Amino acid sequence: MILQGKRVDLPPEPVVHRRFEAHAEATPDAVAVFCAGRRMTYAELNAEANRFAYVLLARGHGRGAKVGICLDYSIDMLVAVLGTLKAGAAYVPLDPAYPAARLRLLLGQIPDLALIVASPATAPLVASSSAEVVDLGRLPGPSAGHPDTGPDVRVTGDDVCYAVFTSGSTGTPKLTAIRHEGWFNLLNWLTDEYGLHRGSHHLVVSAFGFDLSQRSLMAPLFCGATQHLMASRNVDVMMAYRMLTDHDIRVVHCASSTLYLLVDRETARGGDALARLDYLLFGGEPLKSERIADWAAREGTTCTLLHQYGVAECTDVATSYDLAGQRPGDGQAAPVGRPAYNTDILLLDEQLRGVAPGERGEICIAGTGVGAGYLNGSGPESERFTSVEVDGVPRRLYRTGDRGYVTEAGDLVVLGRIDAQVKIRGMRIDPADVERALGRLAGVREAAVVVAPAESGEAELTAFVVPEGDVLAEDEVREGLLRSLPRNMVPARFVGIAHIPLSPHGKVDRAALLDAIRSGPDSRGTAA
Amino acid sequence: MITDDVRAIWCRELRRDHIADDQNFFALGGQSLIMARIQGAFADELGVEVPMDRLFLNPTIASISAYIGSLDSMAPPHRT
Numbered sequence: 001m002i003l004q005g006k007r008v009d010l011p012p013e014p015v016v017h018r019r020f021e022a023h024a025e026a027t028p029d030a031v032a033v034f035c036a037g038r039r040m041t042y043a044e045l046n047a048e049a050n051r052f053a054y055v056l057l058a059r060g061h062g063r064g065a066k067v068g069i070c071l072d073y074s075i076d077m078l079v080a081v082l083g084t085l086k087a088g089a090a091y092v093p094l095d096p097a098y099p100a101a102r103l104r105l106l107l108g109q110i111p112d113l114a115l116i117v118a119s120p121a122t123a124p125l126v127a128s129s130s131a132e133v134v135d136l137g138r139l140p141g142p143s144a145g146h147p148d149t150g151p152d153v154r155v156t157g158d159d160v161c162y163a164v165f166t167s168g169s170t171g172t173p174k175l176t177a178i179r180h181e182g183w184f185n186l187l188n189w190l191t192d193e194y195g196l197h198r199g200s201h202h203l204v205v206s207a208f209g210f211d212l213s214q215r216s217l218m219a220p221l222f223c224g225a226t227q228h229l230m231a232s233r234n235v236d237v238m239m240a241y242r243m244l245t246d247h248d249i250r251v252v253h254c255a256s257s258t259l260y261l262l263v264d265r266e267t268a269r270g271g272d273a274l275a276r277l278d279y280l281l282f283g284g285e286p287l288k289s290e291r292i293a294d295w296a297a298r299e300g301t302t303c304t305l306l307h308q309y310g311v312a313e314c315t316d317v318a319t320s321y322d323l324a325g326q327r328p329g330d331g332q333a334a335p336v337g338r339p340a341y342n343t344d345i346l347l348l349d350e351q352l353r354g355v356a357p358g359e360r361g362e363i364c365i366a367g368t369g370v371g372a373g374y375l376n377g378s379g380p381e382s383e384r385f386t387s388v389e390v391d392g393v394p395r396r397l398y399r400t401g402d403r404g405y406v407t408e409a410g411d412l413v414v415l416g417r418i419d420a421q422v423k424i425r426g427m428r429i430d431p432a433d434v435e436r437a438l439g440r441l442a443g444v445r446e447a448a449v450v451v452a453p454a455e456s457g458e459a460e461l462t463a464f465v466v467p468e469g470d471v472l473a474e475d476e477v478r479e480g481l482l483r484s485l486p487r488n489m490v491p492a493r494f495v496g497i498a499h500i501p502l503s504p505h506g507k508v509d510r511a512a513l514l515d516a517i518r519s520g521p522d523s524r525g526t527a528a
Numbered sequence: 529m530i531t532d533d534v535r536a537i538w539c540r541e542l543r544r545d546h547i548a549d550d551q552n553f554f555a556l557g558g559q560s561l562i563m564a565r566i567q568g569a570f571a572d573e574l575g576v577e578v579p580m581d582r583l584f585l586n587p588t589i590a591s592i593s594a595y596i597g598s599l600d601s602m603a604p605p606h607r608t
Contacts, residue, residue, distance in 0.1 A: 236580035237564055238571065261564050268568065425560060475555045482554050492557060 001347040001355050001406055002390065003319075005339030005367065008192075014157040014184035016218060017085040021046060021150060023224040027198065032221060034247065035075050036231035042224075045078060046150070052083025053151045055139055059132070061114035062153060063088030066163065066375075068107065068116040070094035070126045073208065073229040076136045080117040081162075081217065088153035089114065090160040090177070095209035096122040097233050101484040104128040106165055109175055109376040157181030160372050164211050166312045167429045167489070169419065170379050171436030177372040178214070182315035185368040186215060187222040189341040193320075194279060194306070198224035201247055205230065205240045205254040205262070210426060211312035212284050216253030225251075237261040244273040252277055255284040255426030257458075260291040267295055275301040283308035283317070285423035286414065288457065289334045296323060309336030309414055311400050312428070313384070315369035318343055319412050335411035343367035345412055346397060347404065352388050362418060363404045364388070366397040420510070422451040422459045427488040434461060434481075434489055441480040443468050448500045448508045449491060452517050461491035464500060464513055472496030530574075531593040537569045538589055553587035570596070 020042075023030070028043030040048070056067065067084040069091050071077045084091040092110055094103055107113065107129045116126050116133045123133055160177045168174040190196060202220040204227070206213045220227040228247055230239055235258055243249060252274075254262070259282045266274045274280070275295065280303050287307055296305060310318035321337025339345050347361030348354060355361035366388075373385050384399045403415045421430050431449035438447035446466040454460035465472050474494045481490045495516070501509040531549070538547050541562050553563070563583050571577050576596055586592040 232579060232581050234560065234580040234584055236567075238567055238577055239579060257561070261561070265568065268572070478557070479552070479555050487554070487559060490554070490559070492559065 001357050001359070001361065003339050003345040003406060003410065003412060005343040006341050008185075008188070008341040010157070010181065010185060010188065010342070010368070013155070014181045014188075015085075015155045015159075016161060016180055016183050016187065016222065017049075017082055017155075019184070019187075020082060020218075020221045023198075023221070027224060030198065030224065031226045033075050033078055033227045033229065035073065035229040038075055040075050045075070045082065048079045049082035049086055050150050051139065052079055052136065053086035053153075055134070056083065056087040056089060056115065057151055057153070059115065061087060061089055063155065063159065065089040065114040066092055066110050066112055067114055068092050068094050068110060068126065068129075068131065069208075070096055070103065070116055070118045070122045071208070072096055072119065072121065072233050073204075073231060074119070075229070076117075076119065077208070077229070078217070078221070078227070079136055082221075085155070085161060086150055086153065088155050088159065090162055092163050092165075092175070093208045093214070094126065095207050095486070096125055097207060098125075098209070098486045099483050100125045100128070102486060106173060107131075109165070109173060110163075111375055155180060157184065158372075160375075162214050163375055164209065164214065164312055166211075167421070167427075167433040168379065168381060169421070169430045169432050170381075171430075171432045172376070172379075173433065174379070174381055175375040176211075176313045177375050178315050179372050182369040182371060183214075183218070185342050186315050186317055186340060187219055190215075190219055190281075190317075191223040193341075194304070196220075196223045196225065196251065196279070200225040200250045200278070201228060202226065202251040202253065203228045203230070203240065203243055203247075203249045205235055205237070205252060205258050206284075206426065207235060210255070210284065211310075211316045212253065212255065212426070215316045216281075219253070220251075237265055241265050241271075241273065244277070245271075249273075250278040251281070252279070253281045256282050256287045257285060257425045258282075260288070263292050263295045272300050275303055277303040279304050279306060281306045281308060281320075283310070283336070284426040286416075287334045289332075307334055307336055309412065310369075311365070311398070311402075313371050313373075313398050314343075314365040314400075315371060318365050318369060319345060321411060333413050333415065335407060335413050337411050339367070340369065343369050344395075345406075346388070346390070346395075347406065348388070348399075352386070354390075358405060358408070360403055360405045360415065363400045363402045363412070363414065364397045365400060366390075366395045370396055370398050420451060422461070424459055424461065424488050427486065429461070429489050431461065434463070434485065434491065437481055437484050437489075438463060438465065438477070440484070441477060443473055443476060443480075446500050448510070448513060450510050450513045450517070452514055454492065460493070461489075462493040462495060462513075462517055463491040464495050464497045464516075466497055466499060530596050531589060533574055534570075534589050534593045534596070537566055537573065541565050541569065547589060549590040550588050558587075 024042040024046035204216040305323040346364040501512040
């Protein structure tokens, strides 16, 4: 079973920042970005980005270099992103909402890290790195001898533009690299297919480290529109909602779980700013249609709701579905639709053979969006990038580990995971990553983490912990994890246990642990 | 008392009968969705909009109550 995306020619050099530069040339006085009462035009943002690109090049960090960006949402963030691309380098977003210990772990996984951009507020978080830390606010001014024009470093579509961290099954986060051609193709598809245009105002409501945030950050600059950034380290739905009305936002990019909160806010307060948007682009985790169904079916909801699916390894978005006011049936997953331009979805069985139409298979992605793999070494996940012969022609593809099928109408539906990986509030989490952090805490002898639905129906992590002493010091363990993991990765529940049950093969018996959760009358009791 | 109003909202959203002034939100099992609900409750019930960053910086009943108290004594930039 193959779903084929439309074939669309890309320019000879499909390089994302060239499109931004063309807008800076054509509409220099248009506002590129608003943040915290400040604004910057395309010409000004372009000049600032050029200035930073020269700083990188003067230090020898050009094509192929990796630049860490640990900044809160700000105009400087866009300057750092665009300047890095102009120098021919790739950026790695480092979320300042993460604990310093987690950032230290991530920084150690970036090969040949050239430099880190930080602000006075974020610099202490990355002080563990031996790489140089640069504050854009303290760079030499425009009079420092660099021309206003760009450095014109040659960049090809195959060069890496950014790399984001995803949770890994080995317990070590994987640094997944994306190519300019894939990113250009994605942004070009969003722009053309949905008519995103100049003069439109966009708002991003997601954490900087998320894969979907990279697309959301760049989409308005790619189509000549205006980007609005929330001056908030944490996703702030109330502030976001206020910005919708204060700034006449037309397009919002967010994770599904954030959309529920925006909808709740609008429903509770009786507003219609969300319902009257032009576009809402959301995804990053399975959609709970019932959370938005009533709101979406209201007469006043005229917004186009684009439910999107993809994986970080393949440039974030691979498919999109226009919900168009229809209510998915009870308990039915909302489709994620059809592939992006130059992208194919293949449904394969375990032997990597295509399944028959309507049958279930592993969702595999082929085409322009397939990324450059992992920058921090091989490991079992690398095997997900593979090659399969389709009609006698070898195709490079990525096995997502998601299961799905294609409806009679030709839309992809995602059913769930083949493995233990889970999305919690838009963040992809492998339980092994959490187990590793737990295992490092004093007071923890052994731990296993399983995924089970909470009362709300949303996925939740439960940690089974064999304590060093007789009793599990839950508060201490929780606080220890909060110092070493992003908040979304900290389990909701901790259960003390005498030993971790093993299967006959000697592996953690996750089914037995799930049974313990289901049968336990009190989640805080001792299981097994 | 602001502290009592805040405690009532925290206890409801965190589903606890008792929460001490200095107990940490996250150590009580709190996470961002619960914090977002608390933010909404502060707006709807106490009439004060507290940015999420402020809520995360003040993860105890004592500190967030003090913050809200300081808003009350100023010109109300975020009163709804």
